[in-house]
Amino acid sequence: MTHASTTATTASQFDRPALTQLQDATAAYLAAPSPDTRSIAAQAVISDELASAEERLGIYATAYRLRLFDVFGGDFEAVHTLIGDDAFGLLCREYLNAHPPSHYSIRWAGQHFPAFVAAREPRRSLVTEMAAFEWALGLALDAEEIAPLSVETLQGLAPQDWPTLRLAAHPSLHHFAFHFDTPAIWKSIDNDEPPRAPVESDIPTPWIVWRQPTEGAPEVHYRSLEPLEALVLNAILSAGDDGLSFASLGELLAPEVGAEAAPGAAINLLVQWIPAGMLIRPEDTGRASRHTSDRIA
Template identity: 25%
Template structure:
């Protein structure tokens, strides 16, 4: 009886139209949908701003009905929302929205990611110049990179009220760097070459290989600036040398 009761109740909660529409049962349906939509609204404020509150509500309800959370960890709810947006026909003309959603997924992941002590300038100062090329780095667990064909960081800033809404003249690719100085998540825009450099280091490549990858994209790639970015933003937790 218990199992059959639960199956029926759960089915009616998520069904598009409940078979017995009573206001009392609707309280539970409402709690479930409102709770899930609210979780998405809190996690994807830039997407909501971009599509408008009414459209977002319809989008989020559509997602929630077919994709209830798979675990009680609501901080993970919406990890698949970018993929859903990508396949949502009414949004086909806005291919950058999925990347905007990916950036917002990464922000929550960064917020909850593991702690690790970042290396400081003195740690980097100890590296002998002749060792630089065979240097490998472990990057901070709260760091994320979103590589995009679109100006994803600029779009995010505008939709979060951190930059004035304006026509984006230079509609160019950006990689978003998400990191967490003093437990507060920050988002910076990187050029594709700088993004490639960090992606390469993140994958465990040597510094020489990472520079080479970046130079393939931009032969004016400037290591000095990226070196400061790594140190000042606390992105590196360990340094090792190849034998």
């Protein structure tokens, strides 16, 4: 029994470098197909009368890319609809040439897609906004599970603790400024409604995407923001994991609503955001690092 166990362990240790080498060779070929990468990867593939090693490897590579196209079609369905099959297929091929997958999970194959689209589109583009919006919807759904700040926590704060209360954005929350009615266009596409012309504005509208806590399956929400909301949320997001103190929120709002009304305006915003699960308290998550000052965008 001991001998068999030792032999199995030794064989496993012996095969591991070879397995790693095989994985690296196959990944190199899938990421950048070329005669050289194909020749190296094909050394581990068996040829027979039906197909050579290179042909078998090519079939696998084609299937892999088609699978990636399926993933992109799901992650960026509205972008696909907006530009059509041919343009979307070409965009995916060029994207993969520039950004071959580097993560073990296919889920993250499209992580650079919004930036790639933005670099190719005009400065103001519905397609660029749609790519960013669709990717944010997925990120919100996949974001880390962190309990949001609760109303009960605020109710338990002593008056002297309010100024130092630190607030950070939930990991699922993302902030945008859209020149087009991008979320409405996405909704119409998602509902299979007839296509319509987008509405464009010279003044961008702030939007947020986040995951709202529910008893059942998680729900991703999105909505536009009022100017004060956008101002404060942008500051909280800019503060990162450290969060921003309640006192700093008051200082931020004072020029907008007056010094006396600023604390009440900050509380009114919290009353809207906390039940929606948009905020966390850094010290409750262990994320907060040592801070010497508040960062306000």
